[in-house]
């Protein structure tokens with residue numbers, strides 16, 4: 271069974287996504303609808319298919335999507351931190367993933383050099399302020 | 401040297417801990433082979449023919465002696481006492497043990513080294529001109545820009561699972577010493593009329609099974625936009641690059657499919673939305689990164705006049721000593737191309753001795769070149785003779801830089817699981833054939849590059865002579881190409897140089913980056929030296945003067961005369977050819 275985690279907790283009864291984007295989908299095509307949606311999923315068909323990371327950032331940063339952004343498919347512990355930086359806040363772990371391992375996966379790296387969906391100011395701009 | 405700040409260090413340390421945990425989970429059976437492969441590759445760990453192989457990044461080729469000593473120590477304690485410098489400004493260890501790799505990475509981190517993103521489908525080690533910061537023809541010091549790109553690319557969350565590997569090279573001089581046209585992205589740092597820095601952006605170059613010379617998509621990108629523009633290119637590639645076929649997944653295929661104009665349009669449209677966003681670089685950040693680079697404290701000296709007599713020292717000075725922007729100084733190439741030693745290989749003992757020399761002669765720093773040599777960038781001309789003697793004692797003063805025996809070679813069948821044929825012994829056979837220094841100098845500048853298979857790790861497509869190992873019914877055969885060129889490099893002329901210690905007046909190669917053409921059917925290993933000899937003889941007969949290099953002649957007359965010299969008539973059999981070659 272796939273487990274959904276959100277805000278570092280297991281979600282007991284997840285609501286189904288209202289829209290699921292495939293890796294080849296163009297987020298711009300759904301832009302108008304996004305304001306009305308509460309749960310959008312992006313599917314990762316393979317462990318190393320990275321298209322969904324760009325889709326996540328586009329949904330959040332370009333199209334202003336504010337609802338739950340859920341990663342589904344081949345989603346594993348070692349993806350989570352990257353996904354979170356790209357704007358995902360809910361993660362449907364693939365079957366067989368160790369949930370306890372996954373819950374601590376967000377703290378592997380304490381900083382990001384880049385501008386990301388989760389932290390739009392790149393490190394160098396934050397450094398400059400500090 | 402760039403010196404880490406507290407955050408740079410912390411991130412590398414955290415990465416070590418992360419990989420240690422991943423290895424632990426793998427060994428405990430909690431991570432599958434496949435998943436672990438994606439993770440270990442991002443930390444430089446391959447599994448090869450006989451053992452794992454660990455690829456350590458030397459960011460943009462810059463290395464301190466402290467780091468080199470650590471590498472020597474690691475190679476001795478965790479490996480077999482040597483390392484291999486590759487064309488990608490990396491150091492490869494061929495025999496580490498998988499369960500010790502986290503420990504090795506932890507040791508590397510203590511000297512600000514790592515193996516992050518040296519493999520896998522992500523942005524790889526940024527490479528640059530090995531004379532950056534010291535070359536007289538420099539426009540912009542590339543190092544700070546390389547470091548800015550290194551930070552941008554390190555753990556970039558969006559671009560960690562690209563369709564395929566991604567290589568970026570930066571060049572900041574008039575001559576292109578970074579092979580920028582055969583990288584996924586090549587950047588030329590330039591200055592506009594007001595002296596402000598910007599970049600010419602080249603995309604879609606690459607070697608491998610489909611070699612392509614990159615194309616310019618922007619002539620001048622003002623520096624503040626460097627990272628947003630890279631984001632735009634990578635995003636277009638990440639979303640649209642092919643993932644259905646490993647061999648069509650590089651950006652060069654996407655650029656071909658879209659056409660360079662179409663690709664440019666897509667990138668510019670994406671960039672229009674990112675431009676001036678938070679990732680836009682600030683002058684403050686550029687200054688901050690620049691100021692974290694240590695700089696040599698040059699003495700105030702004058703250039704020295706060296707006698708031109710024919711001595712071994714002068715032969716070395718002509719080939720292995722390069723001009724410097726600072727009066728009284730020179731850059732020195734430490735040749736890792738001694739006959740009988742695999743190109744790029746260095747033992748731990750040598751590394752330590754080299755480190756000692758770099759402390760005494762070159763401010764404790766050195767560089768790694770994509771031609772698999774080392775460079776002491778800041779040597780006083782008055783000390784060249786002393787340095788030469790010490791290098792000679794270590795077998796590191798072969799005066800062959802730019803010459804035929806300065807062979808680039810991949811590890812090939814001796815180490816690599818993908819190889820069709822060996823490459824190191826072929827390099828050695830050729831070096832033995834051309835062991836006469838006078839002859840070698842007479843032949844003049846010639847890049848000879850060898851790859852053990854179509855993946856082209858040995859840059860054979862851009863060798864003036866390129867040799868490719870192929871498999872013919874389970875036997876090792878070799879295909880020969882001629883006329884390739886890595887880019888508009890500097891070449892030495894016959895005249896004494898701008899300062900007498902220089903190898904001569906240097907001009908720009910009249911030929912830009914180009915790919916070699918295959919001269920005919922593949923040949924047996926034993927034939928390789930003879931075939932090279934034939935090509936050289938043909939060249940010597942055809943050149944209009946000693947200033948016309950082998951590659952210039954090939955570009956002027958085409959490959960036909962060369963082809964004929966090797967194969968005779970078109971339906972020649974291998975037996976005919978062997979007889980003809982032996983004659």
Ligand code: HEM
Nearest residue numbers: 486487488606607608609650809810811816818855856857
């Ligand atoms: C021994 C283990 C190695 C393996 C398994 C390996 C694998 C590969 C593969 C599969 C490619 C083709 C990529 C493509 O066409 O998309 C490639 C290209 C390349 N590799 Fe290696 N390689 C190894 C060692 C090296 C070494 C030692 C060097 C440097 C001497 C090197 C430098 C390069 C370069 C320059 C290219 C071609 C440039 C390009 O990517 O277009 N590799 N390698």
Ligand code: SF4
Nearest residue numbers: 810816819852853857
């Ligand atoms: S060119 Fe082929 S044989 Fe040589 S290192 Fe690359 S993959 Fe291995």
